[in-house]
Amino acid sequence: MQKRLVILFLLIVAFGYSNAQSTLGKPVIVEIISPKGSAFKFGVFADMKGYGIQNIQQWNNLVIVYANTTSPEQLKMHIVKDFPTDQVILFQNPFYDFNRKYCDNKTVAKQWDNIILTANLVNNPKMQQEYLNYHATQFQKWPEVSQGFCNADFQQLLVFKTGRQLMLVISIPKGESLDKLNPLTTKNNPRVDDWNNMMKKYQEGVAGTKRGETWVVFKNVNEKKFIE
Known part of the structure; x- marks a missing residue:
């Protein structure tokens, strides 16, 4: 137990493990896919100084930085x-x-919690491009969606794509709950439901998801065992 606490302390000291958002650099995610059943050595992250790391999270055999x-x-x-x-x-x-520049209230919280999810686009290049096209014009043609994010006090929402895999980062004020805030995106705002229903046909679960499961949520590794 003491060894695990020492490793966690090293992680915190090494790269300022906090949810305060850095104004330097640009947001990126690095995903590590390990063989199923292998022991992931989280302790090696302790020497990664200077990269502006905000979170290390895990779902099944996927670990993300x-x-x-x-x-x-x-x-x-x-x-x-x-x-x-x-x-x-x-x-x-x-x-x-x-x-928050898309919101009437442009106030930005000082510290954030980052909720990160992943899914795949369907294996159809035409539909993949349709998905990207919809997002490229969403602010103009579906402004109700971003208004829903404003209503829910989302600080930032990013979607990344490499190959068919998507990474979704929802940043909310530190200490808030996504389960509490997310329903506010659709409150008196049926167009958000329309958008979400339309997007479902373009998405599917990554390897390891259950049947019918699409988006899965990564969990912070400080909620898990550190393995040396």
Whole structure:
């Protein structure tokens, strides 16, 4: 138990593990896919200084590093070096970026909690492009969606894509609950329901999801066991 606490302390000290948002760099996600059943060595993250890491999260055999960094490729290569037998995927340059500038109330919370989810686009290039096109014009043609995010006090919402895989980052004021805030996106706002229903046909679950399951939520690793 003491060893696990020491590792967690090192993680906090090494890269300022907090949900305060960095104003430097750009948001990126590095995903590490380990063989199922293998023991993931979280302790190696303790020496990753200077990358603006905000969160390390896990779902099944997928571990992600979410960072605001000026050196995304260097971060990826550092992780590749530490996890040479695992698959490492970089997500950068989100194709969708909501923030408070779209809201009447442009106040930004000082600290955020980042909820990160993943899903796949269906294996159909035409439908994949339709999905991207809808998001490219959403602020103009479906303004009710971003208004719903404003109503729910979302601070930022980013969607990344590498290959068919999507990463969704929903940032909310620190200490708030997504379960509490998310219903406010559709309150007196049926167009958001229309949008969500329309998007369902373009999305499917990643490997390892249950039948009928699409988006899965990563959990912060400080809720899990650290393995050395």
